[in-house]
Amino acid sequence: MRLDALLVALAVASALGVVAAQHQARKLFSALEREQTRTHGLEVEWGQLQLEQSTWAAHGRVEKLARDKLGLRPPAQGQMVVLEPQP
Amino acid sequence: MKKQRTVTFNHNPLLKRELPAWRSRFVLMALLGCSAALAGRALYLQGIHNEFLQAKGESRYARVLEVPATRGRITDRYGDMLAVSTPVRSVWAIPGDAQLEPGDARQLAKLLEMNAVELDAKLAGGRDFVYLKRQLAPDVADRISALKLPGIHQQREYRRFYPGGEVMSHVLGFTSIEDRGQEGIELAFEKLLAGQPGSRRVIKDRRGQVVEDVESIRQPRDGQDVVLAMDGKVQYLAYSALREAMQTHRAKAGAVVVLDVRTGEVLALANAPTFNPNNRANLTGAQLRNRVFTDTFEPGSVMKPFIAGLALERGKFKATSTIDTSPGRMTIGGASIGDAHRHGVLTVAEIIQKSSNIGTVKMAQQFTPDEMWRLFDQLGFGSPLNMGFPGEAGGRLRPAKSWRPIEQATMSYGHGISVSLIQMARAYLAFARDGDLPSLSLTRVDAASVAGRRVFSPEVARELRTMLEMAAGPGGTAPKAQVPGYRVAGKTGTAHKLEGGRYANKYVSSFVGFAPVSNPRLVVAVMIDEPSAGQHYGGAVAAPVFARIVEGSLRALGVAPDAPLTPLQFARKPGDAAVVVAVEESM
Numbered sequence: 157m158r159l160d161a162l163l164v165a166l167a168v169a170s171a172l173g174v175v176a177a178q179h180q181a182r183k184l185f186s187a188l189e190r191e192q193t194r195t196h197g198l199e200v201e202w203g204q205l206q207l208e209q210s211t212w213a214a215h216g217r218v219e220k221l222a223r224d225k226l227g228l229r230p231p232a233q234g235q236m237v238v239l240e241p242q243p
Numbered sequence: 244m245k246k247q248r249t250v251t252f253n254h255n256p257l258l259k260r261e262l263p264a265w266r267s268r269f270v271l272m273a274l275l276g277c278s279a280a281l282a283g284r285a286l287y288l289q290g291i292h293n294e295f296l297q298a299k300g301e302s303r304y305a306r307v308l309e310v311p312a313t314r315g316r317i318t319d320r321y322g323d324m325l326a327v328s329t330p331v332r333s334v335w336a337i338p339g340d341a342q343l344e345p346g347d348a349r350q351l352a353k354l355l356e357m358n359a360v361e362l363d364a365k366l367a368g369g370r371d372f373v374y375l376k377r378q379l380a381p382d383v384a385d386r387i388s389a390l391k392l393p394g395i396h397q398q399r400e401y402r403r404f405y406p407g408g409e410v411m412s413h414v415l416g417f418t419s420i421e422d423r424g425q426e427g428i429e430l431a432f433e434k435l436l437a438g439q440p441g442s443r444r445v446i447k448d449r450r451g452q453v454v455e456d457v458e459s460i461r462q463p464r465d466g467q468d469v470v471l472a473m474d475g476k477v478q479y480l481a482y483s484a485l486r487e488a489m490q491t492h493r494a495k496a497g498a499v500v501v502l503d504v505r506t507g508e509v510l511a512l513a514n515a516p517t518f519n520p521n522n523r524a525n526l527t528g529a530q531l532r533n534r535v536f537t538d539t540f541e542p543g544s545v546m547k548p549f550i551a552g553l554a555l556e557r558g559k560f561k562a563t564s565t566i567d568t569s570p571g572r573m574t575i576g577g578a579s580i581g582d583a584h585r586h587g588v589l590t591v592a593e594i595i596q597k598s599s600n601i602g603t604v605k606m607a608q609q610f611t612p613d614e615m616w617r618l619f620d621q622l623g624f625g626s627p628l629n630m631g632f633p634g635e636a637g638g639r640l641r642p643a644k645s646w647r648p649i650e651q652a653t654m655s656y657g658h659g660i661s662v663s664l665i666q667m668a669r670a671y672l673a674f675a676r677d678g679d680l681p682s683l684s685l686t687r688v689d690a691a692s693v694a695g696r697r698v699f700s701p702e703v704a705r706e707l708r709t710m711l712e713m714a715a716g717p718g719g720t721a722p723k724a725q726v727p728g729y730r731v732a733g734k735t736g737t738a739h740k741l742e743g744g745r746y747a748n749k750y751v752s753s754f755v756g757f758a759p760v761s762n763p764r765l766v767v768a769v770m771i772d773e774p775s776a777g778q779h780y781g782g783a784v785a786a787p788v789f790a791r792i793v794e795g796s797l798r799a800l801g802v803a804p805d806a807p808l809t810p811l812q813f814a815r816k817p818g819d820a821a822v823v824v825a826v827e828e829s830m
Contacts, residue, residue, distance in 0.1 A: 182455060189453055203316070203327045210324040210406035215479035236728070238804055 304446045305457060312438030314401060314422050315466030317415060317429075319473045320508075320687045326415055326429070328401040328422060332384035333377040338366045340394030347392055354387050355379075377420060378402045403429075405520040407475075410482045413514040413533040414473060414685075416633075417523065427533065428685065431631045432469050439464040470687045472508030476799040477501055477792070481511040484791040485769075489515045492774035492784050498534035500668045501792060502766040504757060505692040507672065507681035509665075510765070510796075537634040539661040540751045540770065543738030544720075544781070546657030547603045548674065548707055551595050553618050554606045555703045562592045562706045568601040576649045580604060592706075596713040598720045598735065600656045607655030615651060616643035621698045622670040623680065624662050630683055638662040657736060664753075668768035671755045674708055674732075675763035677701035708732055712760050715786070721754060724786035726794040728804035730760035733767075733789060735781030740773070749773050754785035758793045761805040767792050 211217075222228040288296055317326040334355065343351065343366075352362040355376045365373050377400070379387075384397055403418045405411065416427020423437065424430035441463030446455040481499045489497050494515075501511040518530040532538060554560040571585040582600050586593070594602030607615065619625060625640025639661040646654070653659045662670075665683070672695070673680050681695030699707070711732035715724040720735045733756015739746035755768040769785040769792075778784055797804075 185456060186453070199313070200330055203313075203329050206316075206324045207327045207329065207404050207406055213323075214406060214408070214410075215475060216408075216410065216483075219479075219483075238728075240803075 301446070301457075304448070305444055306447055307442050307444050307460065308453075310441040310443060310463040311399060311401075312440045312463040312465045314403070314418070314438050315436040315468045317432075317436070317469050317471060319471055319475045319478075320510075321475065322470070323475050325407050325411055325471065325473070326403055326405050328403050330381060331378040331400055331402040332381060333398045333400050334375045334379060334384065334387060335396050335398060336366060336373055336375055337371060337394045337396070338368065338373060339371070341366050341392065342394070343392060347390060350390060351375075351387065351392060351395070354383055354390075403520075407478075408521060409517045409519045410479055410513070411473070412518050412520045413535070414471070414478075414509075414512050415520065417520045426531070426633065428469065428471065428632075430633045431685070435469055436466045438466040472503070472506075472510060472684055472687045473512070474501075474510045474796075474800075477796045478511040478513065480795040480799070481767075481792050482513040482517075484788045484795075485513050485515050487791075488769075488771060488784065488788045491776065492771060492778065493776040494771045494784075495773035495775075496529070496532075496534060497769075497771045498538070498664050499770075499788065499792065500535045500665055500768050501796065502668050502672060502683065502768075504672060504675045504763045504766055506688040506690060507669070507683045507693050507695070508688050509683055509685050511792075512665075533632075533634070534770070534772075535664045536632050537636050537663070539636045539638040539663050540753075540772075541659070541661050541738045541741065542657040542667055542753060543736035543751070544598045544600075544656055545667060545734045545736035545753055545755045546655065546660070547598060548595055548711060548734055549618060549622060549670065550603050550607050550615075550655045551591055551710065552674070552699050552703055552707050553610065553615070554591065555706055556699050557610075557614075559609045560591050560606060562710065563590050565590050566594065566602045566605050568594070568599050568605070571601060573601055573604065575604075575652050576647060578649045580652060592710045592713060595707075595710040595734070596716075596719045598714070603655045604652040607651060612643035612646040612651050615654065616640070616646075618698075619654075619660070621680075621696070622673065623666050624660065624670070628666060628669065628683060630665075630685055632685065636663045638666060657738060664768050664770045667753075667755055668766050671733075671757060671766050671768070673698045674704050674711060675757035675766050676704065678704035708760055708763075711756065715756060720780075721756075721782035721786040721789075723782060724754060724756055724789050724793075726758065726790050726797075728806055729758050729793065729797055729802075730806045731758040731790070731793060732756055732760045733786070735786060737779060737781045750779040752779055752781040752784040754781050754789045756789055756793075758797060759802060759805040764800065764802050765793060765796055767796075 311330075314328040316324060316328070319325055348362060349359050352359045355362065357376070362375070365375060375395070387395070388397060401422045403422060405415060405417070407415070414427055416429040416431075417425055418429050419425050424433040429436065439461075441459070441461040443459045443461075444457040445453045446457055447453055481501055485497050485499045488494070497515045499511065499513045500509065502508065503510050512533075512535050514532065514534050516530045518526055551560075555562065560566075565588050567588050568582060568586045569588070571582040573580055580600055584597075586597055586599050586602075589597065589599055589602050591602075591606070593599075594606070619640055624638055627635040627637040629635070641650075650659050669680065669683055676695065678699035678701050679695035679697045681693045711734055712730060713719050714735070715721045715731050715733045721733060724731050724733055733754055736751075736753040736755070738751045738753075740749040740751055741747070742749070751770060751772055752774055753768070753770045755766070757763045757766045767789050769788045771784045771788070774784045
């Protein structure tokens with residue numbers, strides 16, 4: 157009789173354990189899901205930032221700014237000095 | 244008192260009859276049998292034959308989700324982005340379900356940037372499915388889904404962006420609205436770039452949230468990134484130099500290609516007219532043409548150095564051998580060929596320098612058509628380069644057996660044969676390198692140098708470099724190709740255009756050259772189609788483009804100068820332009 161009671165208690169405990177484990181698994185899974193979504197979102201953002209960077213750094217834009225805003229120009233002949241390493 | 248008669252119904256004699264015992268047993272058995280049948284069926288369904296019901300149950304909760312994969316990026320050799328896919332959303336509707344309040348409809352129309360009438364017209368059409376707007380920015384799409392309108396749905400898509408805009412458009416090509424490659428690199432590398440969307444089966448609870456990942460049916464595979472050989476700076480230089488020349492000379496079209504001498508990489512490739520791949524409304528065929536690969540032209544005098552190379556290679560001439568080109572005119576099979584100027588007795592080097600047709604023809608006449616055909620074939624003319632680029636042209640090189648003597652003569656100076664600009668640029672690698680020809684690459688090559696197939700011996704290549712440097716120097720046909728600080732070499736070409744089988748009074752001006760001569764790094768080929776602002780000689784139209792590209796590119800690549808930085812000494816005095824005019828090129 158006491159053995160029966162013990163076995164029943166064990167069975168109940170194990171059943172509760174299964175439920176708890178299942179619940180834990182689902183929680184972890186939804187956490188995984190969230191992180192995966194975030195990864196994807198971050199990847200997308202990275203792509204967009206790269207896009208933005210290359211748009212700002214486009215050679216045409218840089219040249220226009222350098223010429224118009226900063227008043228830069230290519231060095232004229234005779235303004236360049238070439239340095240050579242000592243052999 | 245009358246004695247009442249008592250009636251007891253339960254002593255009804257009718258009821259006194261004993262029921263047969265089997266009847267109650269029968270009912271009991273029947274009930275037992277029923278419940279046994281139920282239990283058996285339940286056992287059967289739950290334990291033995293449970294797949295069907297399990298599948299049915301799962302289908303109420305299980306969903307197959309599409310896992311999107313992104314298309315690979317395209318970068319230049321330094322990793323700068325040239326093409327990126329970024330998610331956008333398309334808004335679609337089931338017109339039957341979309342019964343919108345006027346206020347909602349107005350709000351939706353405003354978010355979609357269309358007027359309400361237009362939206363009504365789209366929803367009124369008797370179709371089951373209609374796209375309201377494709378490729379909408381995600382933040383606008385979020386605001387639309389926040390309206391929670393019935394019958395309005397969204398779909399995730401990707402849109403390709405090209406930050407380089409029109410500078411790179413012909414190399415990269417573009418993708419369709421489904422993000423599939425249509426042109427250029429996007430099409431050539433479609434297999435690598437395209438992602439493979441995956442799918443997985445999940446179980447959702449009644450609120451629609453995923454609670455369990457049942458299985459992954461197919462792993463998504465993101466498209467691979469493609470690293471091109473292109474150099475962003477060189478490309479921009481090539482593009483802006485070409486655009487400027489197009490304006491100055493009011494040309495119909497133009498193309499430039501820059502190759503790395505050591506690896507055969509395509510560093511830059513520009514075309515004009517061009518287009519903006521981010522906005523492809525009103526595109527014309529002329530804008531789309533990638534002339535470097537798909538158009539062939541009669542190259543004209545840029546062909547001459549190869550004949551000189553063959554002559555030196557076979558030992559028929561030396562660089563110092565003299566050929567009499569007077570009187571500047573000769574007749575072959577009834578047709579006459581001439582030089583623009585009388586040059587008299589010239590050395591082989593001077594023939595190249597001054598671009599004499601007669602001299603070149605006299606060299607070519609030392610060879611059989613078959614020998615010349617084999618040279619052209621080795622140089623890659625007449626068949627596509629097979630670089631994987633869509634629409635590569637092979638050019639026209641007829642079999643040697645069908646050549647008439649006059650044709651062999653004209654082919655030696657680049658008429659009666661057609662090539663694409665990339666073929667010509669590659670052929671010049673044979674001079675810039677020590678006589679061998681590597682295969683070209685559109686993608687970055689991670690090697691210091693690449694070996695090729697030998698066409699000329701190193702000695703001949705060296706001699707030709709000297710001749711071509713003379714051609715680009717004072718007394719040559721293209722002094723305007725010169726660059727302060729670097730020794731340059733190259734050959735001009737000015738060819739009449741064939742129109743309806745006859746040579747018209749329209750020209751293709753070209754220049755193909757390399758620099759620095761002491762240790763060549765770049766081959767630059769320039770082609771300007773129909774310059775119409777007065778000048779049409781390759782030395783006046785195409786050579787300055789070459790000079791601009793070489794000057795900027797070599798500095799950007801950090802190549803040490805091999806010539807003094809002081810202005811190169813021209814034969815002429817300042818203000819006296821006579822010398823440049825005097826070396827007008829023949830044909």
